[in-house]
Amino acid sequence: MKPAPFIRHVPKTLDEAVKILAEVAPEDGRILAGGQSLVPIMAFRLAKPAHLVDINEVEGLDKISSDGKTLTIRARVRHGAFHKPVVDNPLGALLAYVARHIAHYPIRMRGTYCGSCSHADPSSEWCLTATTLDGTMVAKSVRGERLIPASEFFDSIMTTALKEDELLAEVRLPLLAPDAKFGFYEFSRRAGDFAMSSSLVTYRLDGGFMTDVHVGVGGAEPHPRRIPEAEAELTGKAPSDTVFRAAAEAAANAVDAMEDHQTTAEYRRDLVRAVVRRALEHSQA
Incomplete structure (x- = not known):
């Protein structure tokens, strides 16, 4: 058609x-x-x-910049911009790693970070990163600029807090601590397909114990979100298989998993259990 x-x-x-x-x-x-x-x-x-x-001829919307505290991604920045780290910070490596999992190469050369967030597919890798890292979404309209926390931006499946006359002009992500660790894992039926479940984790080690823990899950619910129950299982503890499995179990129990004609809620919870544990294991690689 x-x-x-x-x-x-x-x-x-x-x-x-x-x-x-x-x-x-x-x-x-x-x-x-x-x-x-x-x-x-x-x-x-x-x-x-x-x-x-x-907006492809609007000057400046293809820029990425950092002020030393925040990475600003403007509305026309393509997925492919993140094939290599865009900033000398663990966040640069994180975004580069996640970008490899987005669809296929031709799509990454055209699709945009902000466009993906505006579309708000529950399985979107960029929606997951913005939420897990406590990003800020910058909406522009004739009324001015509105700052929306990522945790309040995604309402439901392909639904956001944007008004009909607002443009998502940029997304701001806080830089990670220099010693931050991260892990990402997603499951899809075929390479390039939409993820049925995914997880992004970040944390720091203080005296061998995990602190500043973020655990995000996407694809399992109508929108991605941080899972405080899983974060609580990790905070103040040394990384170990036992601790990682406990956090993964907490995440699986916390999600209100979606169902569809191919996937039961129970199966999606099993996927959450798997992707959270594997994301944590990858953080140790």
Whole structure:
């Protein structure tokens, strides 16, 4: 199938983009950056926006920057930008490792970090990183700028806190401590498929004991989130197989697992148990 007819707008500045979006939002106007999520659902006519605001010619939206405390990822930064570390910090290595698991190479060269977060697929690797690392989502509109904690940004399956006339202009991720450790693991039926469950963990060691622990799970519930029950099982303890298994069990018990025509809630909880434990094991590699 082909998409339904639409009008394409090509703003040159961010202010122009949000002004146009404000005008066309009532007609289901959408932002177009990479298009790797939007265009396929338009082709199936699951979405029929009357207007597309194409931000690919807006200067500066392809930039990544760091002020020494925060990494800022702007709206047109492609997944492929993270194939190599973008900052000399454990966060750079983390993002590079996670990026390898996103879909396939051609998609990574076009899709965007902010676009993935705006689409809010429960299995999105970037939604998981933003949530686990306590990122800040920066929404822009004609009314100004709004800062939304990642923990409050993702509402449900493909639903966010963005207003219809707001553009996700950037995502800000806090840099990790220089001695931070991280682990990531996801399970999908085939390489490049959407993850059925995934986990990202970060922590530091203080005297051999884990501190500043973050455990995030994606794909199992309508949106990714940190799992405080699993974090509590790790905090103040030395890394070990027994401790990792206890944290994984806590995560599995904590999630309200989704079901579909192929997957039961029980099976997804088993996946959560596996991906959390393996993410923790990978953090020791």
